[in-house]
Amino acid sequence: MYYLLSITEVFKNNFNFYKEYFVQQIQNPAWDNPFYIIPVICLLTFLLELFLPRKLEYKPLSRKGFTLDLFYVIFFDYLILLFGFFAFASTTEYLFKEFLGLFGVSDYILFDIKKLPFIFQFLIIFLLLDFLQWFGHFLLHRIDFLWQFHKIHHAQEELGFASTRHFHWVEYFVFKPLLFLPFMFMNFSVSEFVALYLWIGYGFTFFSHCNIRVNWNWLNYILITPETHYWHHAKTLPNRYGVNFASTTTLWDHIFGFFYLPKDKGQPILGVDDQEIIPKTFFGQMIHPFKVVFSKSKRKNALSRAEKRRRRKKK
Ligand SMILES: [Zn+2]
Numbered sequence: 410m411y412y413l414l415s416i417t418e419v420f421k422n423n424f425n426f427y428k429e430y431f432v433q434q435i436q437n438p439a440w441d442n443p444f445y446i447i448p449v450i451c452l453l454t455f456l457l458e459l460f461l462p463r464k465l466e467y468k469p470l471s472r473k474g475f476t477l478d479l480f481y482v483i484f485f486d487y488l489i490l491l492f493g494f495f496a497f498a499s500t501t502e503y504l505f506k507e508f509l510g511l512f513g514v515s516d517y518i519l520f521d522i523k524k525l526p527f528i529f530q531f532l533i534i535f536l537l538l539d540f541l542q543w544f545g546h547f548l549l550h551r552i553d554f555l556w557q558f559h560k561i562h563h564a565q566e567e568l569g570f571a572s573t574r575h576f577h578w579v580e581y582f583v584f585k586p587l588l589f590l591p592f593m594f595m596n597f598s599v600s601e602f603v604a605l606y607l608w609i610g611y612g613f614t615f616f617s618h619c620n621i622r623v624n625w626n627w628l629n630y631i632l633i634t635p636e637t638h639y640w641h642h643a644k645t646l647p648n649r650y651g652v653n654f655a656s657t658t659t660l661w662d663h664i665f666g667f668f669y670l671p672k673d674k675g676q677p678i679l680g681v682d683d684q685e686i687i688p689k690t691f692f693g694q695m696i697h698p699f700k701v702v703f704s705k706s707k708r709k710n711a712l713s714r715a716e717k718r719r720r721r722k723k724k
Pocket residue numbers: 546549550559563641
């Protein structure tokens with residue numbers, strides 16, 4: 410009971426702290442202010458879609474799901490990421506410290522990254538974050554339970570800059586706070602992590618969903634681009650679990666053999682196999698994966714009960 414109270418307290422404090430920060434962000438426009446940087450990134454990527462030749466034959470504003478995607482941007486970037494995520498990540502940090510405390514560990518910093526020159530700090534943090542994002546994304550495809558939630562992102566038939574935030578909230582609350590844990594051991598705070606995450610993650614993910622046709626050439630092999638990410642969204646996957654899981658660099662896709670960029674195959678058809686059963690509304694999409702997971706586990710339990718009965722009869 411005491412624990413429950415203190416967890417609620419930690420969440421509340423962090424939520425209030427971030428609420429104040431949020432208000433302060435609105436009142437003080439600046440080039441590094443997330444409140445303003447998000448619409449700027451949206452505008453820049455939207456202009457790219459308008460002025461560069463389109464990759465698929467639909468217009469940026471009239472493509473399928475554009476309004477819904479914009480709602481997702483507001484929902485995740487302003488309501489979830491800028492509020493709930495910070496409080497959630499801080500509560501996860503607190504719970505983890507408490508957990509270590511059970512084993513008498515109070516000094517959890519294994520290596521103080523702040524003692525290194527800035528360039529090394531940046532490289533280590535950047536590569537680690539890039540790998541964790543890559544691995545988290547791979548798991549979203551590899552584990553069926555998680556795939557049911559990630560499928561909401563993949564069920565989009567037409568992509569554009571705003572498609573990047575068309576996600577199920579479970580992805581944020583399960584993965585993102587856990588991404589922070591390794592940074593904690595290196596003397597990196599949640600707020601530093603959130604700021605870094607905003608900077609590194611934002612520009613790239615919005616850009617990778619842009620409906621633009623540019624010959625990215627060698628850049629495709631180094632950084633995530635719309636060319637490679639559209640193949641990640643292909644309805645018919647080039648292999649069982651998917652390809653191109655990158656969120657910033659393609660390094661991990663090359664290392665683990667998931668990089669895919671065919672030379673003469675044109676553009677992939679986007680979406681998932683059971684496209685028709687995915688609801689078209691925001692609330693429908695938020696509930697749908699839970700229904701699938703629940704009915705799958707009910708079916709699994711019924712099957713194992715039937716199997717047990719069959720075995721008993723045999724004996
Ligand atoms: Zn994916």
